[in-house]
Amino acid sequence: MCPRVNSRAQSALSRREVLRAGGALAATGAGLLAVPPAAAAAAGPFAHGVASGDPLPTGVLLWTRVTPAAEALPGSGAGPEVSVRWEVALDEAFTRIVRRGTVATGPARDHTVKADVTGLAPGTWYWYRFRLGGAVSPTGRTRTAPATGSALARLRFGVVSCSNWQAGHFSAYRHLAERDDLDLVVHLGDYLYEYAPGGYQAGEVLVRPHDPPVEMTTLEHYRRRHAQYKTDPDLRALHARVPFVVTWDDHESANDAWSGGAENHTEPAEGTWAGRRAASQQAYAEWMPVRYEPGGRLYRRIAFGALAELSMLDLRTYRSRQAAHPLDPVISDPARTITGSEQLGWLTAGLVTSGAQWKLVGNPVMIAPVRFPSTLSTRELEALSQLTGPLEGVPVNVDQWDGYTADRARVLGALRDHGVRDTVFLTGDIHSAWAAELPADPLTYPLTRDSVGTELVCTSVTSDNIDDILGVPPRTASVGVEAAIRVANPHLKYVELDSHGYSVVEVTPAAVQMDWFALADRTDPASAARHNASFVVRAGTQRVQRTGEPLR
Amino acid sequence: MxxxxxxxxxxxxxxxxxxxxxxxxxxxxxxxxxxxxxxxxxxxxxxxxxxxxxxxxxxxxxxxxxxxxxxxxxxxxxxxxxxxxxxxxxxxxxxxxxxxxANSVYDRAEGAVxxxxxxxxxxxxxxxxxxxxxxxxxxxxxxxxxxxxxxxxxxxxxxxxxxxxxxxxxxxxxxxxxxxxxxxxxxxxxxxxxxxxxxxxxxxxxxxxxxxxxxxxxxxxxxxxxxxxxxxxxxxxxxxxxxxxxxxxxxxMDWSLPHRTISLRSTMEGDPLLERRVAIAQNGGADLLTFTGPDAERAEAVARMRRLALATDGVLSAHEPGQLRLGPEAGDLVVYCRAGWRFTDPQVWSNPIPGNHGHPATxxxxxxxxxxxxxxxxxxxxxxxxxxxxxxxxxxxxGLPEPDGGYDGTARLAPVPASPR
Missing domain, CATH: 3.40.720.10 (Alkaline Phosphatase, subunit A)
Structure with a gap:
């Protein structure tokens, strides 16, 4: 969902911003579309780096994009058909190559390359690279998942979401890439944003403009935008360092997307929603290291031995239209869905019959109920509503599971009815940090603290949150808002509405812990990051607990 | 022995x-x-x-x-x-x-629960x-x-x-x-x-x-x-x-409120094929149903029992006993309740206690x-x-040898080594 950037005030601001920022930009208008993106051609045929994803015990997906000729620019549809070779080795020097192969690509898939490598050993680090003619790509490192059902002492991964190019630099990715302890990175969506320059940025500051400089609506736009993000050095470094497991949220297509449209989609001016969504999904399949092809199923499950499994959800493709407002009675209509019935059945059946101890759910939008306190000022409520969706005084963000309470009751009911333990939802979307318990019954929760699972929410890599929207220094106005939210929601144990950054999660048989790290300044490409908070979920408890000890 | x-x-x-x-x-x-x-x-x-x-x-x-x-x-x-x-x-x-x-079963030989x-x-x-x-x-x-x-x-x-x-x-x-x-x-x-x-x-x-x-x-x-x-x-x-x-x-253990009770007896009695021909062994959160009519009608009877049970408020699921690795002593159908519910059979006052188990929540x-x-x-x-x-x-x-036919369980002695890789 993410911030409501298309409110009237915001749009006016955006227009002013565009006019102020670039007379040239405004004057050139649509002609800008023809200008090649800055980083592409000069860096050789592998300008967009290498990546890997969706590790299995004996395989992993490798990704790159080649620029075989000067005209083969992302989104151009131009350039030759080529064969790209890949190699996988047990060492960084490639003295022990264990697998190699060839993949054909061309303009039909925007010269992106995906190789689904099989026949690897479980729980093993590998190095990989691509070759096109005499050119060799940068080297990437990846890791297979542990053997099926095997005991595993530890799994550690980065968790990120909401990385808006225009709002800042991806220092969060750099800090994750510099760590030596991660098995993978989970990206929970809003990996890129659809807006034109001025449409949505760092408060009123446009840190770096999107390419193409329009709201992306066509296949060419989506491809170019993906290509631009993949020129970011920090993102490239992280992709080359560890495998990613990704899902999309709305901004990979358009704000507040649902199965039949999106808040930020206007027909017929921006084409049909079916056409726009197909374009976004095709570009996503081409440009992301994910085992997904257009028309296929993005939701999937990845296992890490007997220790954990990770169910990645797609909460955009099948969902019913969002309710008009939080008091709209349709939020509890059992005919409405956020998952679609097939995905819901897949999710609950998987949770109930799982052979893994920890059931992790990669969940693009928050599932814990959030009731907003009535004590906040109008200004605070407005800022919150930009972060979470319309609220008009009371309870819920209707783009989250709060707007689809029947589906939530089905999921939490399945956990409770079947005595499923150790389910942890890992969530993004809301540009702020939360740790929550999931009440079995909200009425008796304050007495019993009976919880059926937990939720840990990472903040945004760069996208605006409360202090940005209010235009105040961090840890000032937000502190009171956070306290009020916690009073109104006893199951929410941690709320931090100001910081940008990343999370690191460790899973062991004894506990799951999330550490939140905050950037000093998202607009500084060299920003430092510091540990902000840590919460632990001890095995069997379904409870979150603050801990003073960050992971070592 | x-x-x-x-x-x-x-x-x-x-x-x-x-x-x-x-x-x-x-x-x-x-x-x-x-x-x-x-x-x-x-x-x-x-x-x-x-x-x-x-x-x-x-x-x-x-x-x-x-x-x-x-x-x-x-x-x-x-x-x-x-x-x-x-x-x-x-x-x-x-x-x-x-x-x-289970604790309680219908004993076919004795014709009683x-x-x-x-x-x-x-x-x-x-x-x-x-x-x-x-x-x-x-x-x-x-x-x-x-x-x-x-x-x-x-x-x-x-x-x-x-x-x-x-x-x-x-x-x-x-x-x-x-x-x-x-x-x-x-x-x-x-x-x-x-x-x-x-x-x-x-x-x-x-x-x-x-x-x-x-x-x-x-x-x-x-x-x-x-x-x-x-x-x-x-x-x-x-x-x-x-x-x-x-x-x-x-x-x-799972606790239920007084109104969250399920009586399958009354549900079954409404069906002419099942009337007075279903024995129910109540096990708190699980009911074991046995068809006491002739074998020739059993398949149809079990299908109806399942249908009726699944249509009852508070019922979670129904299973053939073999599915749960239960033998013939468990009867013809095992019905589970949801969390926060309990069975009370054969009569609606048979199980007055709030704390129960037998269902998957427990x-x-x-x-x-x-x-x-x-x-x-x-x-x-x-x-x-x-x-x-x-x-x-x-x-x-x-160091005791396994019993005839081996164990269905696994020895649980050592944890995973504590040190990370």
Whole structure:
């Protein structure tokens, strides 16, 4: 969902911003579309780096994009058909190559390359690279998942979401890439944003403009935008360092997307929603290291031995239209869905019959109920509503599971009815940090603290949150808002509405812990990051607990 | 099976001043001065939920858990009731092999619903008799009358629960612990199988179960003290270094509000094919349905029973017994309720108690292997420990061969090494 950037005030601001920022930009208008993106051609045929994803015990997906000729620019549809070779080795020097192969690509898939490598050993680090003619790509490192059902002492991964190019630099990715302890990175969506320059940025500051400089609506736009993000050095470094497991949220297509449209989609001016969504999904399949092809199923499950499994959800493709407002009675209509019935059945059946101890759910939008306190000022409520969706005084963000309470009751009911333990939802979307318990019954929760699972929410890599929207220094106005939210929601144990950054999660048989790290300044490409908070979920408890000890 | 009639009675004085009467197979030797091999104590805290172990109410259990191997993914097995899970612990086989699928079944031969509390109900051998046959001493200290009933005289030394609390049919934990300590002092068994019934019995009747759990909390605290007394006794008598304690529950507990009840009897009576031809064995959160009409109509009858059950408010699922590895004793259809509900059959007033188990919500259990023996290592394991794993675990500690047909469970001894890769 993410911030409501298309409110009237915001749009006016955006227009002013565009006019102020670039007379040239405004004057050139649509002609800008023809200008090649800055980083592409000069860096050789592998300008967009290498990546890997969706590790299995004996395989992993490798990704790159080649620029075989000067005209083969992302989104151009131009350039030759080529064969790209890949190699996988047990060492960084490639003295022990264990697998190699060839993949054909061309303009039909925007010269992106995906190789689904099989026949690897479980729980093993590998190095990989691509070759096109005499050119060799940068080297990437990846890791297979542990053997099926095997005991595993530890799994550690980065968790990120909401990385808006225009709002800042991806220092969060750099800090994750510099760590030596991660098995993978989970990206929970809003990996890129659809807006034109001025449409949505760092408060009123446009840190770096999107390419193409329009709201992306066509296949060419989506491809170019993906290509631009993949020129970011920090993102490239992280992709080359560890495998990613990704899902999309709305901004990979358009704000507040649902199965039949999106808040930020206007027909017929921006084409049909079916056409726009197909374009976004095709570009996503081409440009992301994910085992997904257009028309296929993005939701999937990845296992890490007997220790954990990770169910990645797609909460955009099948969902019913969002309710008009939080008091709209349709939020509890059992005919409405956020998952679609097939995905819901897949999710609950998987949770109930799982052979893994920890059931992790990669969940693009928050599932814990959030009731907003009535004590906040109008200004605070407005800022919150930009972060979470319309609220008009009371309870819920209707783009989250709060707007689809029947589906939530089905999921939490399945956990409770079947005595499923150790389910942890890992969530993004809301540009702020939360740790929550999931009440079995909200009425008796304050007495019993009976919880059926937990939720840990990472903040945004760069996208605006409360202090940005209010235009105040961090840890000032937000502190009171956070306290009020916690009073109104006893199951929410941690709320931090100001910081940008990343999370690191460790899973062991004894506990799951999330550490939140905050950037000093998202607009500084060299920003430092510091540990902000840590919460632990001890095995069997379904409870979150603050801990003073960050992971070592 | 050995001849049980040749037995002797031992009257043992206890630290609390009560006298405990144990019965023993003839020829069972009294305790030797210093224990030799491991001493294994399987302590079942009946009905304990894993999330009830904590520093305030159950500090002893928490300390024991932290000192041993903890299995947070542990679960009870269908039907999550006391008798079948105790039988699984001691046999290492599932109910389709032991003949004991639930507390209460419809006995086709007798044409009546009854409790499985007779020695002949349990097919095959248990650890208590298999280990005794190797010359070792085994003991049973079971607080519930029906457990004493089904395990009968299989152990070499037995305590018959006394005094019995009326209605609940169990001996209080204070008395059970007296008996346990007396038995260890008197006979020093290699294996003792002990059931502590208070937490379960009080849980069943706790009218504040859905909210405050006042009585339940008091029972947790008291039972923890009793466990602490036993541990202290092991330490004081020099036994700790040779002791392995397997601490677990047979099932957990779920509380329902008075209006959240399901009576399948009335539902079935409305169908002409099923009218007066369905016997229901009520097991709290699970109903076992048996069609008593002719075999030729059974398939159609079961299909209707399933359809009617699944259309009933509060019903979670319906299963062929074989699907749950239950044998023919379980009848034709097993119906589970959802969390926060209970069955009350045959009559709507048959089950007035708020705390129940038998349904999947009550499957999570505490399970840890602890003690002073070198085989015990501290740590946490993701392994899916089950009640049926107790026998193979104990068997492995004693080097006992597997029973005929092998175990259905897995030995659970060492955790994953604590150090990261």
């Amino acid at each position: 050995t001849e049980y009639s040749r037995r002797r009675f031992l009257r043992v004085a206890t630290g609390t001043g009560a006298a405990v009467v144990l019965s023993a197979a003839a020829g069972t030797a009294p305790a030797a001065a210093a224990p030799q091999g491991p001493r294994v104590y399987v302590l079942v805290v009946d009905g304990l939920r894993p999330d009830e172990i904590g520093p305030v109410l159950t500090p002893t259990l928490l300390r024991l858990r932290e000192a041993g191997t903890h299995f947070p993914a542990a679960r009870s097995l269908p039907v999550t009731e006391t008798i079948p899970n105790h039988v699984m612990m001691m046999t290492g086989v599932r109910p389709d092999r032991s003949g004991v699928p 009854r409790t499985l509390d007779r020695p002949a109900d349990l097919r095959g051998a248990t650890l208590l008799d298999r280990l005794a046959a190797t010359g070792r001493t085994t003991g049973s200290v079971l607080s519930k009358e029906y457990l004493y009933g089904i395990f009968g005289e299989r152990a070499s030394v037995r305590w018959e629960p006394f005094p019995i609390v009326p209605v609940s049919g169990h001996a209080p934990d204070l008395a059970t612990a007296d008996a346990l300590i007396a038995m260890v002092d008197e006979s020093d068994p290699d294996l003792v199988f002990c059931n502590l019934g208070d937490v379960d019995r009080v849980g069943h009747t706790d009218l504040t179960g859905t909210t405050l759990r006042a009585a339940r909390s008091a029972a947790l605290w008291a039972t923890d003290l009793v466990v602490g007394r036993f541990v202290r006794h092991l330490r004081d008598t020099g036994r700790w270094a040779s002791s392995v304690l397997i601490v677990l529950a047979d099932h957990s 499957a999570p259990i505490p399970f840890f292997v602890t003690g002073g023996h070198p085989a015990v290592t501290p740590g946490t394991s993701s392994a899916p420990a089950r009640t049926v794993d107790v026998a193979p675990t104990v068997g492995a500690l004693f």
